[in-house]
Amino acid sequence: NAGVTQTPKFQVLKTGQSMTLQCAQDMNHEYMSWYRQDPGMGLRLIHYSVGAGITDQGEVPNGYNVSRSTTEDFPLRLLSAAPSQTSVYFCASSPRDRVREKLFFGSGTQLSVL
Amino acid sequence: EDKVVQSPLSLVVHEGDTVTLNCSYEVTNFRSLLWYKQEKKAPTFLFMLTSSGIEKKSGRLSSILDKKELSSILNITATQTGDSAIYLCAVASGSARQLTFGSGTQLTVLP
Numbered sequence: 005n006a007g008v009t010q011t012p013k014f015q016v017l018k019t020g021q022s023m024t025l026q027c028a029q030d031m032n033h034e035y036m037s038w039y040r041q042d043p044g045m046g047l048r049l050i051h052y053s054v055g056a057g058i059t060d061q062g063e064v065p066n067g068y069n070v071s072r073s074t075t076e077d078f079p080l081r082l083l084s085a086a087p088s089q090t091s092v093y094f095c096a097s098s099p100r101d102r103v104r105e106k107l108f109f110g111s112g113t114q115l116s117v118l
Numbered sequence: 119e120d121k122v123v124q125s126p127l128s129l130v131v132h133e134g135d136t137v138t139l140n141c142s143y144e145v146t147n148f149r150s151l152l153w154y155k156q157e158k159k160a161p162t163f164l165f166m167l168t169s170s171g172i173e174k175k176s177g178r179l180s181s182i183l184d185k186k187e188l189s190s191i192l193n194i195t196a197t198q199t200g201d202s203a204i205y206l207c208a209v210a211s212g213s214a215r216q217l218t219f220g221s222g223t224q225l226t227v228l229p
Contacts, residue, residue, distance in 0.1 A: 046219040
């Protein structure tokens with residue numbers, strides 16, 4: 005049971021570079037989301053998706069793009085990395101039922117932007 | 119804008135102690151309150167509390183929701199070193215498409 009798989013685990017970028025954080029789940033969950041975690045600020049929602057082809061913005065979407073072409077995958081793209089995007093990124097998924105708040109998290113990606 | 123505040127920010131106790139973690143919230147159209155445990159990396163689900171289920175218990179951990187005071191507590195009795203973690207509180211509103219998290223309580227249990 006793989007659950008939610010994120011790659012890479014660590015990444016260092018230079019300012020202005022672009023990259024994609026990968027997220028895949030094998031639980032047939034309809035809901036997927038991306039959070040960033042910064043010291044003293046808890047988890048903040050970047051983007052989320054309630055199903056293939058449907059995405060929406062969360063609390064802090066600027067500088068990030070997402071797409072959802074399949075139920076399993078939900079990649080997060082950083083268009084032009086900035087030092088303010090240095091953070092730990094978590095992908096999470098949940099089933100589409102009355103306990104959709106019960107999120108299953110990936111192990112995270114630690115991103116540093118120099 | 120939904121808001122979740124946790125206290126204390128950090129707590130250091132010895133094995134066997136009992137701890138109480140606090141979470142207060144401001145949310146429109148409250149749906150549920152959740153507790154997650156974060157060790158090392160990925161948060162894992164502990165409890166979900168709703169209007170119809172205001173008290174949950176699992177082993178040494180228990181949680182209560184006070185809808186009148188807009189708050190919740192997480193109790194851990196007979197703490198063990200394995201309880202050392204960040205404990206996150208979150209609230210969901212409306213359709214629960216977005217969760218709002220607090221900044222967490224860092225619990226350290228010393229042997």
